[in-house]
Each structure stands twice: as structure tokens, then as C-alpha cells.
Amino acid sequence: MTDATPTSVTHHKAFLIILDGWGITKDPAVSAISQAQSPVMNRLLRTCPHAKGSASGPDVGLPDGQFGNSEVGHLNIGAGRIVWQELSRIDQSIADGDFKRNPAIQNALSAAQTTGRLHVFGLLGDGGVHAHIHHLQAMLALANEHGIPHVYVHAFTDGRDTSPSSGAGFIGDLQSFISDKPNVKIATIIGRYYAMDRDKRWERTERAYRALMDGDGEVVTNDALQSTLQKRYAEGETDEFLSPILIGDHEANITQSRIQSGDPLVCINFRGDRARQLLKSFLAFDDVDFAGAQPLKHEGPIATFTAYDETFGSFVEVAYPPQQLTNTLGQVIAAQGLQQLRVAETEKYAHVTYFLNGGVEEPNRGEERLLIPSPKVATYDLQPEMSAIELTDTLVPKIESGAFDLVVLNYANPDMVGHTGNFDAAVKAIETVDTQLGRCLEAASVGGYRTLIIADHGNADVMIKPDGSPHTAHTTAKVPIILVEPSADGLYTSETSAEGSNQPKSNTFEASASEWTLRDGKLADIAPTLLDLMALDQPPEMTGHSLIGPRLESDE
Structure with a gap:
């Protein structure tokens, strides 16, 4: 809990808008952001104080050169300090040997020594957003050291935080790594689209579950695995969307390598949001909604690298429990x-709630939440507007009322559509967000909010790789930080618009003049900046710094 005490000083209202995946462009030719028509953002950058923020590498608690992501970004934003991420924590644990002594991992290995079987599963690749191949290799090496007779690897191919057809290379690396470990076998390959859904598309999760448990999928030999992958790629089926591949010489091999009820399981993903649904299936939670027979609760021990869901409780042993963060932005406001x-x-609801609150599921006192369902489409390039218009429609009256002291909004489009690699769709996503941003700022003027516009990481700023193929991953780009403040005359000189229009009242906005300046910084500086704008004290736990610079001298 926070130890901050209520202030008697008059505070100001603040509005934080997070444009998820909107990085600052370096090369306009490959940037959907540069190619889009975005009059609102362009006008803001001409007329409002703005700066650049670091959203990758050590500035957000990640290894040098590692791009940020939504979870990391929102944790740092809400914490007001650099939060060292699980990727770095686990890397360090492996390097100093603590990994081998980790109680949760040791318990799973001890159980596997009794049963003779261990299943290790998770995302395969070096994207570093949800998992890392180095962690998988460390886990397999440790299992081999313990002499587990049968170790089965169920690998989820990426193609989203890595190149769309890079999975074959990572599988080749894994094959080489286990070539001197005859007890370790690759048992299943399946795309993250199925194994790591987070949007309650239970039909996707069920397909992964049936592959792991029942052996539903295409059976190929280990020798034919690479050629099978190349054939899939040639047919347009990239890593993210790979339907299940089961590896074995005959049916008995496939049956032997499926997950059985008493088998110990280890999930190497260190980010929880896309691992929850599959784990819920193993635990037979009530909200699992399969079309076929509902799953039975797994009776063997389950270890996860990090905490995926508080409701898992004692059913799952966590190797690296969450760090306890006190005096986060939400706690200070409360x-x-x-x-x-x-x-x-x-798609981003968990980020503006759970992650922004430092990994705490429970809302703060006085914290309300507004969730708008994302569209039910296979991929978001099919509907690049996503639910941004509906989101804004619902939000605008609440902003205009001025009822909330702090509002935090996330627009998911630049990130989620950027991940599809569809350039034209990403341009449409940017234009959609720009239009809705104008509506939000008009409402903020009515409600009397000081508005800070930021992004949590880059994505749509690079949509094309040097070889001309789609770029689907995040980037290490700096992100914009823009301050927009209301004035007595309103934020914009706006003309009236049709009732119920989802367009701003005018596309010739004039932002009110500002006396503020902004300094460059990092995501850990956002919460201190908001508190400064609100005239609230920054708690000592927040080691970030306000980016508000000295006021400009008046010409009068």
C-alpha cells in the first residue's frame, strides 16, 4: 500500500493517452506513421511542447538493444521508476547459477525424476517479449543434467516479435542444441496464434490443447520437420499461424510424447498475458469454453517461470514471483x-489496469475501468479501425464531464495492426487513431484536462524490412511525449460538427499556447511528470524525474 497522504493543495486534472506502438520515425519510406494522413498529430507537434522518450533497453529494465513491449512499457509508466524485467532477471539468474537452485524448477525436476517424464513448453525465438530461446536451452540443459529419461519440448513459433518465417531457423538451433541429448525430443510445433491467444478465442486455445494432449495435428518425422516448415511457408502459412505439427516416427511415438495427467509441466514464458488461457485449460477453470469435451484438471505439478494469474494460486509454482512495487501512479492518486x-x-485492457498498477489485479480505491471489446476478426488488418471509434464514443462524455481526476487511455491500433505486417492497414490504423485523438482532445478541453500523449514502444514506425519483406516486430525507436493543456478559450478553435459524428469538430485545430517546455526522458519519467502536472507530490519510491522544464518567458 502507498504511504502517501491526501494533499490540501488544489490539484489539476490530467489525461494520459498512450498510442500503443507509435514510435518516432527514422525512415519515412518504411513507416506507416509517416505515410498516414495525421493532421491532429502533425498540428500538435508544430504547436505543443514535445520531447522524445526512451522505451527500450536498460531504460525500461531490459538488456541493451532489446526493444520494449506493452507490458514492460506500462509497468514502467505506472511505476515511475525503472522496473527490471523478467528477461533480465532470468538472464542474470542463469548467469550466476541461481537458476539451477530455483525451488520451483527444482521441484518440477524432482517430480520428473520420479515419473520419468517432463514437458517443457513456450514461445520459441529470441524476440524477448514473451520468452527467449536461451531460457529454453537452460531449462533443457538442466533437465538433462538431472537425468530425466524423457523430456518433451512443445514449441510455439513466433513470427510476430520475430520475422514471419524465422521459426525454421530457431527450430534448427534447437535441433542442434539437443543433438547430444538423446533424452530430449521436440514433440510439438504450433503457432502462437493458437497456443497464446489472450482474447478468449477459446477455439484457438482448444486447437493447441488438443494437439498437446490428444495428438491432433500433422505427424512428421524429425528428419522431415524442416522440409515441412518450408512447404508451409511456401503455402503462405507463417510461424504465427502454424497449425499443429507432431514429431514422431510412428503413432506410438506421438502417443508417448503427449501430455499425460500426472506429468510435470514447465512453461518458460516470462510474460503472463498470452500464457493464461492455455494454463487455464490445463487447470480446467470454469471460464474455459471449448467446443468439444471440456478439459480435465491436470494432476501433475506445473511450474511457470513467472506469475501468470493470481487465481492460479497453489495449483502453479512460480519460479520468479513478481516484484512488489509500492506507490505506483494509481496508488498515489487513490x-x-x-x-x-x-x-x-x-487487447490492451490488462495493460492499462494490471500492468500499469505494477502487476496488481485489484483496482485501486476510486479506480473505474472501461473495457470495449476488440473486434472478432482473425487478424486486425481486416479491421484496422479495431474498436477505436466505439472506445472514443463511450469515453468522450466521461471526459467532458470532468468527473475523473486522472484518465488513462490506450489506443491499440498502431501496435496490433502493425504486428500484421500489412502496410496499408497500418496506415489506416494510424489515421483512425489520429482522428479519435482529435475527439479526445476536444473533450479534454471541455473537461479541463492537461493532456500528456505518449507511446509505450515502437512498431508501426517500421513496417518493411531492408529486404522488402514485412516487418512485424516492435522497434527500439524513441516515442513521442506531447503536452497539451486547456485554456480559458478551450483547447482548440473548433467548428461545430454533426451530432454523433466520430470526427473532430474541425481539422484546422489550433492548440492553445503553452508556457511549458518538455525535456527528453524515459517511460519511468511519465508518472512523475503527470504528478507534476497535477500539482501532487512525487513519492520517494518513484526515482523517475518530471520532464516539465522551465516556463517560457512571456512576450508581454
Whole structure:
């Protein structure tokens, strides 16, 4: 809990808008952001104080050169300090030998020595967003050291935080790594689209579950695995969308390598949001909604590298429990007796709530949440607007009312559509967000909010790789930080618009003049900056710094 106490000083209202995946462009030719028509953002950058923020590498608690992601970004934003991420924690644990002594991992290995079987599963690749191949290799090496007779690897191919057809290379690396470990076998290959859904598309999760448990999928030999992957690629089926491949010489091999009820399981993913649904299936939670027979609860021990869901409780042993963060942004606002609102569509709802609150599921006192369902489409390039318009429609009256002291909004489009690699769709996503941003700022003027516009990481700023193929991963780009403040005359000189229009009242906005300046910084500086704008004290736990610079001298 926070130890901050309510202040008697008059505070200001603040509005934080997070444009997920909107990095600052270096090469306009490959940037959907540069190619899009974005009059609102262009006008803001001409007329409002703005700066650049670091959202990758050590500035957000990641290894040098590692791009950021939404989870990492929102944790740092809400914490107001650099939060060292699980990727770095586990890397260090492996390097110093603590990994081999980790109680959760040791318990799984001890159980496997009794049963003679161990299943290790998770995302395969070096994207570093949800998992890392180095962690998988460390786990397999340790299992080999313990002499587990049968170790089965169920690999989820990426193609989203890595190149779309890079999975064959990572599988080749894995094959080489286990070539001197005859007890370790690759048992299953399946795309993350199925194994790591987070949007309650249970039909996807069920397909992964049936492959792991029942052996539903295409059977190929280990020798034919690479040629099978190349054939899939040639047919347009990239890593993210690989339907299940089961590896074995005959049916008995496939049956032997499936997960059986008493088998110990280890999931190497260190990010929880895309691992929850599959784990819930193993635990037979009530909200699992399969079309076929509902799953039975797995009776063997389950270890996960990090905590995926508080409701898992004692059913799952966590190797690296979450760090306890106190005096996060939400806690400070709540301690002042103020009201806050968190707003997102489904894809980013956990980020503006759980992650922004430092990994705490429970809302703060006075914290309301507004969730708009994401569209039910196979991939978001089919509907690049996503639910941004509906989100804004619902939010605008709440902003205009001025009822909340702090509002945090996430627009998912630049990130989620950027991940598809579809350039034209990403351009449409940017244009959609730009239009809705204008509507939000008009409402903020009515409600009297100081608005800070930021991004949590890059993505749509690079859509094409040097070889001309689609770029689907995040980037290490700096992100924009823009301050927009209301004035007595309103934020914009706006003309009236049709009732119910989802367009701003005018596309010839004039942002009110600002006396503020902004300094460059990092995501850990956002919470201190917001508190500064709100005239609230920054707690000592927040080691970030306000980016508000000295006021400009008046010409009068």
C-alpha cells in the first residue's frame, strides 16, 4: 500500500493517452506513421511542447538493444521508476547459477525424476517479449543434467516479435542444441496464434490443447520437420499461424510424447498475458469454453517461470514471483482520495489496469475501468479501425464531464495492426487513431484536462524490412511525449460538427499556447511528470524525474 497522504493543495486534472506502438520515425519510406494522413498529430507537434522518450533497453529494465513491449512499457509508466524485467532477471539468474537452485524448477525436476517424464513448453525465438530461446536451452540443459529419461519440448513459433518465417531457423538451433541429448525430443510445433491467444478465442486455445494432449495435428518425422516448415511457408502459412505439427516416427511415438495427467509441466514464458488461457485449460477453470469435451484438471505439478494469474494460486509454482512495487501512479492518486479512469479495448485492457498498477489485479480505491471489446476478426488488418471509434464514443462524455481526476487511455491500433505486417492497414490504423485523438482532445478541453500523449514502444514506425519483406516486430525507436493543456478559450478553435459524428469538430485545430517546455526522458519519467502536472507530490519510491522544464518567458 502507498504511504502517501491526501494533499490540501488544489490539484489539476490530467489525461494520459498512450498510442500503443507509435514510435518516432527514422525512415519515412518504411513507416506507416509517416505515410498516414495525421493532421491532429502533425498540428500538435508544430504547436505543443514535445520531447522524445526512451522505451527500450536498460531504460525500461531490459538488456541493451532489446526493444520494449506493452507490458514492460506500462509497468514502467505506472511505476515511475525503472522496473527490471523478467528477461533480465532470468538472464542474470542463469548467469550466476541461481537458476539451477530455483525451488520451483527444482521441484518440477524432482517430480520428473520420479515419473520419468517432463514437458517443457513456450514461445520459441529470441524476440524477448514473451520468452527467449536461451531460457529454453537452460531449462533443457538442466533437465538433462538431472537425468530425466524423457523430456518433451512443445514449441510455439513466433513470427510476430520475430520475422514471419524465422521459426525454421530457431527450430534448427534447437535441433542442434539437443543433438547430444538423446533424452530430449521436440514433440510439438504450433503457432502462437493458437497456443497464446489472450482474447478468449477459446477455439484457438482448444486447437493447441488438443494437439498437446490428444495428438491432433500433422505427424512428421524429425528428419522431415524442416522440409515441412518450408512447404508451409511456401503455402503462405507463417510461424504465427502454424497449425499443429507432431514429431514422431510412428503413432506410438506421438502417443508417448503427449501430455499425460500426472506429468510435470514447465512453461518458460516470462510474460503472463498470452500464457493464461492455455494454463487455464490445463487447470480446467470454469471460464474455459471449448467446443468439444471440456478439459480435465491436470494432476501433475506445473511450474511457470513467472506469475501468470493470481487465481492460479497453489495449483502453479512460480519460479520468479513478481516484484512488489509500492506507490505506483494509481496508488498515489487513490491515496489522495481522487478518482481515476482506465480505458482500453480488450487487447490492451490488462495493460492499462494490471500492468500499469505494477502487476496488481485489484483496482485501486476510486479506480473505474472501461473495457470495449476488440473486434472478432482473425487478424486486425481486416479491421484496422479495431474498436477505436466505439472506445472514443463511450469515453468522450466521461471526459467532458470532468468527473475523473486522472484518465488513462490506450489506443491499440498502431501496435496490433502493425504486428500484421500489412502496410496499408497500418496506415489506416494510424489515421483512425489520429482522428479519435482529435475527439479526445476536444473533450479534454471541455473537461479541463492537461493532456500528456505518449507511446509505450515502437512498431508501426517500421513496417518493411531492408529486404522488402514485412516487418512485424516492435522497434527500439524513441516515442513521442506531447503536452497539451486547456485554456480559458478551450483547447482548440473548433467548428461545430454533426451530432454523433466520430470526427473532430474541425481539422484546422489550433492548440492553445503553452508556457511549458518538455525535456527528453524515459517511460519511468511519465508518472512523475503527470504528478507534476497535477500539482501532487512525487513519492520517494518513484526515482523517475518530471520532464516539465522551465516556463517560457512571456512576450508581454
